[in-house]
Amino acid sequence: MKDKKEHILKALKKGVRYDGRKLLEYRKITVEPGIVHGAEGSAKVKIGDTEIIAGVKIALETPYPDTPEKGNLMVNAELRPMANPDFESGPPGEEAIEIARVIDRGIRESKAIDQEKLCIEKGEKAWSVMIDLVPLNASGNLLDAGALAALAALKNTVFPEITEEGIINYDKKTKEKLPLQKEPLEVTVLKIGEYFVVDPLPEEEELLDARLTVALTAENMICAVQKGGTEPLSIKEIDTMVGIAQDKAKELRKLL
Amino acid sequence: MKRNDGRKNDQLRPMTAKVGVVKNANGSAMFKIGGTTAYAAVHGPRDLYPRFKQDPEKGLLRCDYNMMPFSGHGNRVRPGGGRRSKEISMVTQNAINPVVNLTDFPNAVVDVCIELTETDAGTRCAGITAASMALADAGIEMKDLVIAMSVGMLEGELIADVNGVEDCELGATDIPIAYIPSMDKISLLQIDGEISREDLKKALELGKKKCLEIYEIQKKALKEKYSEKVKSK
Secondary structure, three states: OHHHHHHHHHHHHOOOOOOOOOOOOOOOEEEEEOOOOOOOEEEEEEEOOEEEEEEEEEEEEOOOOOOOOOOOEEEEEOOOHHHOOOOOOOOOOHHHHHHHHHHHHHHHHOOOEOHHHHEEEOOOEEEEEEEEEEEEEOOOOHHHHHHHHHHHHHHOOEEEEEOOOOOEEEEEEEEEEOOEOOOOEEEEEEEEOOEEEEOOOHHHHHOOOEEEEEEEOOOOOEEEEEEEOOOOOOHHHHHHHHHHHHHHHHHHHOOO | OOOOOOOOOOOOOOEEEEEOOOOOOOEEEEEEEOOEEEEEEEEEEEEOOOHHHOOOOOOEEEEEEEEOOOOOOOOOOOOOOOHHHHHHHHHHHHHHHHHEOHHHOOOEEEEEEEEEEEOOOOHHHHHHHHHHHHHHHOOOOEOOOOEEEEEEEEOOEEEEOOOHHHHHHOOOEEEEEEEEOOOOEEEEEOOEOOOOHHHHHHHHHHHHHHHHHHHHHHHHHHHHHHHHHHHHO
16 A cells, blocks of 8 residues: 555656546546436436446425425435445445535535425425436546536436326426526545645545545536545645636536 | 337337446446346455355355436335345346356355346346346356346237336236246246236247347347457457
C-alpha cells in the first residue's frame, strides 16, 4: 500500500496518472438517456469502465406531515455484487449510503425539482420522485457518474397517467415533464499528497488523503458539498478544489 | 388467435446478446428479449466463506437474481429482494448446475450475479440465458450452454415467449423452461396455470425447439467477442 502510494505520487509529480491521464482529466464519458422502458425516466452513464444506470419511478403518496404541500424526493444507491467482486449483497453499506445522500443533497438543496408543484392535494396526495442508482460496473468515481446519470434521467422523466379512479396507470405516460428548475451536477476532487486529481480510479480512491465532492448548478453556484477522506484541508486548498470542480462541471454539462 | 404484439404463436420477441459487458467480472453477458433485459456477471472461482461451507470434493455455484428498483412494470421494486427473488435464485442455480463442472474448483464458489434492468415477463429465463453465456465467458468448464424461455397456453393455443400483457393481463398459463441441448434435458420447469398432460408435452416440445433458436444467438455472441479479440491483436 505504501509502495503503491509512492509510485502514484511519483507519477503525479510528472503530471501523469495511473492510466496515463492528466491530473484534471476525466476518462471518456457517454450519456445514454431513456434506456429502461418501464421507468418514468432513465439514463446510463459511462465514465471509463464505470457504468451506472439511474432510473426514476414516480408514485402517488401522502406528503410527509412536516411538509404537507410538497411531494417527496428519494435517492437510493444499490451497490450490487455484480458491479464489483468486493461488493456484497444485503442492506446498503456506508459507501452506498454516502453516494445516495450526497447526490440527494445536490438535487434537494439546489431545489432542482419544484417539490411544491408535485403536490396535488395538500397533506393528502402528492407525486413522489424516487431515483435509484445502480452501477453495472464500479471502477471508480461513482459519485460523479451517479449525479450525472441522475440528472440525465430526471431530464427525460415524464409523469404517468392518472385514471378516473385516481390511481396511476404506469402503462400510459403523459408528455408532461418533471418541474425541473435547476440542474445540479457533482464533481469530486481528490487530494493525493500535494496533488489534486479528478475522476479517480479505484486505486486512487483507495489511497486518497482527502476528497471534496461539490454539487454545482448550471450557474456554477455551490449547492452541496461533502468532504471525504481522513486528512484535513486548508481554506486555500478548499478554494482551489471548488475552482477545479466549477471548471469541470462546465465540461460535464456539455454532455447533457 | 392474434397476439397482442402481433407475433405469430411460435415467434420469439427480437433478441440481442452481448458477451463481456461487465469489466470487473471474470465473465459477463447481456441478453435482451423484447422489453426484458438481463445482465449476468460471474465472479470467481474464489474462496468460499464461511469455511464450513467449503467442500473439498467440489465447488459451489451460487446464483443471485435481482430486479433493479426501476425495472418493474408498475410500482418501484423495493430493493433488498424478497421471497420471489430467493426462489428464482434457487431455481436458476438448479437450472445451470448440470452443465458446470464443479469438481474443477473444490472449496471454491462461483458467484453468478443476475440483474434485470428492465422487465416485460420472462425475467428468470432471460437471466438463465445470460448467466450461461457469462459462465462460458468466464472460462468455467461447461458441458453445454443452458437456454431458457417461457412457453404459454393462451385461449387454448400454445405460444412461445410469453410477454407481460399475456402473462399478467390475459392470464396465459406460464411455463418457464430451461433446456440443455447436448443432454436433451430440461433443467428448469415451472408452471403457473392450467394445462392438460397432452398439452404440456406439446408445450415442452415447442419450448425445446425455440430454445435452440436462442442457442444460436448465444453462440454467435460468444464467438463475436472472441473473434473481436483476435482481430484487435
